Amino acid sequence: MTVSITDEYLLKVEGLKKYFPTSSSMFGKTKNFLKAVDGVDFYVKKGETLGIVGESGCGKSTTGNTIIRLLEPTEGNIIFEGKDITKLSEREMQKIRKDIQMVFQDPFSSLNPRMRVFDIIAEPLRTHKVAKGKELENQIYELMETVGLDRSFANRFPHEFSGGQRQRIGIARALALKPKLIICDEPVSALDVSIQAQILNLLLDLQKKFNLTYIFIAHGIPAVKYISDRIAVMYMGEVVELASKEELFTHTMHPYTSGLISAVPVPDPTLRDRKNRVILEDDLPDQTNMPIGCRFYSRCPFATDRCKDEKPEFREVKENHFVACHYPLH
Amino acid sequence: MEAKLKTSTLVETNLTKGKKPGALIRWVKLLLQSKTGTVGFFVVLGVIVVAIFADIIAPHDPTKNNLEAMLQPPVWLDGGTSTYILGTDNLGRDILSRIIHGTRVSLLVGVFSVILAGIIGIVVGIISGYYGGIIDNILMRIVDSFLAIPSILFILVVLAVFDPSIFVLIIVIGFTNWVTYARVVRSEVLSIKEREFVKASRSIGTKNRTIMAKHIFPNIVSSFIVISTLSVATTIILEASLSFLGLGIQPPDVSWGGMLTDGRNYLATNWWLATFPGIAITVTVLGIIFLGDWLRDVLDPRIKGRK
Amino acid sequence: GCSSDSSSGDKEGGNSEEGTEKTTLTIAQSADITTTDPQNSLSTTGDRVFRNVFSRLFYRDSNMEIQQELVESFESIDDVTWHFTLKEGVTFHNGDPLTAEDVKFSLERVMNDQSLKEYPYFTQLAEVNVVDDLTVEIVTDGPMPTILPLLAKSGSDVLPKKYFEEVGLEEFQKKPIGSGPYKFVEWKRDDRVILEANEDYFGDKPKWKEVIVRAIPESSTRVGELLTGGVDLATDIPPNEWDRINNEEGVSLATGETTRVMLLMLRHTEGFATADPRVREAIDLAINEKAIVDSVLKGTGVPVRSRVPEGVIGSNPDLYNSYVYDVEKAKELLAEAGYADGLEISFTAPKGRYPLDGEVAQLVVSMLEEVGIKANLQLLESSAFLDVYNSKKNEDLIMIALADGLFDASYSLVHYTKERAAGQTDYFNEKVEQLYHDAGRNLNSEERIKQYQEIQAIVAEERPHVFLFSQNANYGVSDKVNFTPRLDEVINFSDVTLK
């Protein structure tokens, strides 16, 4: 499933920033910001899957939500099919929304408990007036079968389903408008391993079938690694490393990435005493008051004074391997 | 991999086994599971039936006085007659018939004022909670102001100006009690709008109005139903209190509160005047509260989910 | 709270069964006084307090005869001029002597200050002059047959000029000073007024060391206090509480007549059904006043056909304790008037303003129904009712009880004059107009009474008002004390005596 270089970018994100004001003083002079996303660059090519990993709170969801303009970006460009959508009005955006869809993390809260499955899947079709009546019905049944749900389920409510089934409903809803890009925000984190595998395989299957492009967000590296072609590692609102999956795992450059990878428990007891494990301390800086230098400085086993004072640039160290570190590991 | 994918998309059927029973049967089952819920349901049903068919059920004209039969005790006491099963009041009117007719006022005032309050409260609450910001700020300050004025005072002053007819009572109680709903609804909306299904809908490009109507509203309805049942109970008692202060429903209309108030002066000597309407209020309120409690249990998705 | 100090007195006052001589009298009224300014109050509840704190030139004894109180002697100089000589050695509670200056000050205050509630009654007084220390001259604006009743009426109380001017109204209200048998001690609003004996009183020694006048609006609570000995005397006991009192040892009921008459006002205005005299008569005939009195009021009331009850100057004995009731005739009259198929009229009545007023109104409605009149009853709470009444929004029928503060027919019969009736009943009768005008300046009291009686006879036929009954006042009395009700409903505390 490799993508040839000549394929055009479907999505390009440049210098994306999203700041949340945390406290506004009485007279609006000093404002504090939580820099949830602080200058992120990446691109996604047609038909590929870009994985985004990172610890909780590093800004993965915010990035996803900003791309689909659920949140207004503070700064930066989001170029979708060659068009910068950050400047679009809500009406113009409406057309784009058809092409970008989302699958959410929590299979319990992402479906309206008071709506029937049929109506949940129908909502995007109705909103964009794609289909009506019999045709709508057919499309919905078709979608349900595509994601592996019996059409007899159409009249049920979400609470009558298991987590895995609910996630299928969510996927069916995302597929309804035949989008070009699907942003999956931790779609398997809440599921049991066996069900996780079902969903991951389903996503892969659908990608093949409909030539979909995914942005796959997760904090579990194993799942991201399984499904992605390229992976971006985020840390405190920034992408610190971005490379193809093979490259990232064989030539890990950023100490954070390597810490992250080595922290993942390996389901093989023979490897339990493996060496060179890096255990990262959880000494995180205050997100409203970031250090000037490298944000990973406080936890990095290799940090120097330079890291403290000078912010490392996010650069392409090797072809298609980007990293933000003064002293890449490889 | 191809083969694997096939199996993974196999239609899942273990939930389709055994067709789900119809909604009605399911509700009956849920109802019968709770003793208090069943009691509450039948009390409320009974009260509604009595209210609707008051004219047919009542043995006498509730306003017809009989100076020959003043203050007759109930049938089982010395001096009671079977003509007036629950006795008569100080104008010789049949207490049973008055209670039967009083059901109407109590229910009308209780139910409609709550509906009115609910409509205003829900609209304000949803708008305030959903949009937030300056709109929320303005609306909530209004709510705060209303909350700081005891509603009974408000009602008293208004009733001092307009004759306390059923209609006026409904309007004034409705217009003072909406703030409670607005508060509750707003805080519910605040949490619901953060739920992912709202985000999902927004990400599709659904209009705010549609989101409020289709996603937010249905999810606050159940908590609204719960507080509103309780509110119906409170309103019935409120009407009684207003009667006590001389501002309840006025004769010839009959209300339980009015009966209770007029009868209070006879508590020491002719206890049945105030006691029977008192029992009617208590039983009805009890029924409504039981029903409300049951509704809270069955409408709470957490509880339902647990089963 | 700042409550603990007041309690001890109350307890002893109420239940002094500890053997010691009872020296405190406790009275429960249905409402509190609203002011301590005797000239700015019209309520009976207030009067009961002021009567014992202040004195007037004249007073009415228990038979409603006018007697001299502060006045030693008086003479009428001419039709409009009177001289009054005051008793010597009368002092106010603060020790200041009571002089002609104080009388002049008090009367001029109520004659001139429009904001005072008693003001409207004093418009006939033209001048008050001090002749000497103990002699006052009063000049009226014309012959005034009612001058003595007026000077015996509430509002004529003599205030201490010096003290009042020194401290001002505000302070005076906090610590009012009079020359009556009891001195003001404290007023806790909506709770109680506490008075103590004035040992220097110029009349008979006060009988009680202390008198507590409590306000207990809820009648069953008032009766409860009486039954438990918390109070010795409770006013305004509605008929429904009588059984409780009668069934209990140690308490009894006392009933007295009043000048208050419950009546219906009927519109004579063109366009109203009640403009037709036949309809008015039918209404009167339809109502069985006696039955109302006997049933709901348990006999405490007298059916009347006039607003001037017995005991008031100018009353017409023919119209007292009398009523007309004839359902058949009423139906005939209605048929004659063209309402054979029934008549619908509006009927406004108060609820909670007078004892059992709501019940009476409902009885009236059902009696009217008997003859084919459907009265749409609008029962209103006291203030809303007054609003309708005062703004003259009354339609066909309005029920109200009116009393006579002056004990003179002129007070009541003014209602049948053109000016007064305008907009309310729109009643007009040349004869009545003439009679009323003549009587007002007639110093021949016998002739004057005749004139008033004639007015009443005419009114009873023409029915701008349909009279129901004159109300009684009912008191609950502890067996420890003797009490006799008065027609004016005032209580002289010293008249209540220990058994």
Added chain:
Amino acid sequence: MSGKEALLEVKNLHTYFFTESGVVPSVNGVTFSVKKGETVGIVGESGCGKSVTSLSLLQLVDESGKIVEGEILFEGEDLTKFNKKQLRKVRGNKISMVFQEPLTSLNPVFTIGSQISEAIRLHQNISKEEAKLKTIEMLQKVGIPRADKHYYSFPHMLSGGMRQRVMIAMALSCRPQLLIADEPTTALDVTIQAQILHLMRELSQEYDTSIILITHDLGVVAEMVDRVIVMYAGQIVEQNNVFEIFKNPKHPYTKGLLNSTPKIHQLKDQLESIEGNVPNPFEMPAGCKFHPRCLFATDMCRNQEPPLFQSEDGSEVRCWLYEEQEVNQV
């Protein structure tokens, strides 16, 4: 297996919930033992009865849940026969627990210090001051910086990892013989999980504490435990030493779990999912409870429930496939 004596022996434990909609047999005949110093892992999908098993040991299940059958022998004494007072002496003292959600498991209105010292003072007759010193010592031990300051912190002031350290400090404060950890790291980021697991391992070695580790992450199991118990639908389906289980899983369910776990240390991997869902407790299939999801199910499986076959090496498996090979039945 070492010859150490058993610290805890659970025999044929049945815990049922008596709910309004019927009886839920959440734990249905579970038998296992824990030796001194041993770490035993219990794995299985959500709802298979792991937590109920562990809560049953200290009789902490909800009121509606009852131990209807079975013995829990701790140091030879049957805990199910203990009265409340005796139980309280064991709880927190000899056996203590760490729960999944570190935020909700700490009382929000008390300082962490007071919560730990409460545990100490309940079981040791010492003064407040001493308890405080001990508490601070424990906090230091679990790696909380500036422990004397954090003594006065409220739970919400700490990060997830710190809170879990507090939970561990509390659990270990009385040096229990047995620590039951119910998914202690599920709510945490991998980096933090690595720290916590590391800490638990170190402390258990130091104190010679036995551990029952409940998780659904096979990676964690592989990293931590000596022996693995696999549960499915309220029953143990397989039990074996950790190396054997990963090398040579016997039960189809265990195999399925392993195959559906993404593996980060292999570059190319394929996930196989177990089809279907965990059965609804009210609609338990007849025969082997796993048969509707089992690729190898036979008629026998559909009709007859397999017993737990025990082999010589001490491993156990509940599957008809192993009937002939097995020596003993339990």
Added chain:
Amino acid sequence: MKKFLLRRLLQIIPVLFIISFVVFVLVYLAGDPVALMLPEDASEADREALREALGLNEPFIYQYFHFVSDLITGNFGTSFRYNQEALPLVLERLPATFELAAASMVVAIIIAIPLGIYSARKRNSFVDLFITGGSVLGKAMPNFWLGIMLILILAVNYQFFPVSGRGTIAHLVLPAITLGTGIAAEMTRLIRSSMLEILQQDYIRTAKSKGVSDTFVVYKHAFRNSLIPVVTITALQVTHLVSGALITETVFSWPGLGQLLVQAVNGRDMAVVQAAVFVIAFLVIAINLITDIVYRLLDPRINYS
């Protein structure tokens, strides 16, 4: 915290402003007080004169402007009934009402806390059902009815307590029970449900797993948490307390704010109504502010910065 306080204090300004408007409109609608100030027999000319003197013939806006500017200078007008400044009249009543309210709260707490907790612990038992039924009954009984019954039985028949009035502690008992019962009923239900919720929390299980005894778990670990919603909702009930006091005070002739208000409304003594509404509103706001602070003390999670 400072910021929080400042913000809350600033919010009071628009609230008071809205209240002033609402109150004024009510009073304006309530219409002409003149009718009530003069005897039934007074003439139209007398009334007109008084109306003019009181400035009641001015246009709405003008009157409102006057009203607000008077308010700002602390002038609530003069009571028609008492012929006295309204604000002192209202303030004078506060101690009595405070006394009653506090005693009722004590009664309510004494009843509600043990019952609520017991009911939650023995959920669905017979006793729980009984307590639930009892609390519903407590809610269903109108205050005046209960008050009169208490007087009839405990004061008149058995003479345990005085019938009415304010004075000794004994005087306080019956009104406090009357007013407290309704609050207790509400509070019991609230404590019960809040306890039920709390008893299911993970930290309760943690406490048990430490070996804390059941009683201790309930009273130390659960109760303090369950108080948080109870305190908030009880504070919201302050206005209900006022409503209850309105009636209870009338029944027991308790010389508090409630009686003053009933009579002021009935007598259309609007200056007093205005002053009372303002004082009550102010108190409600103050109490809510205090509650928020208490809330913060009870629940360290809340951070108001």
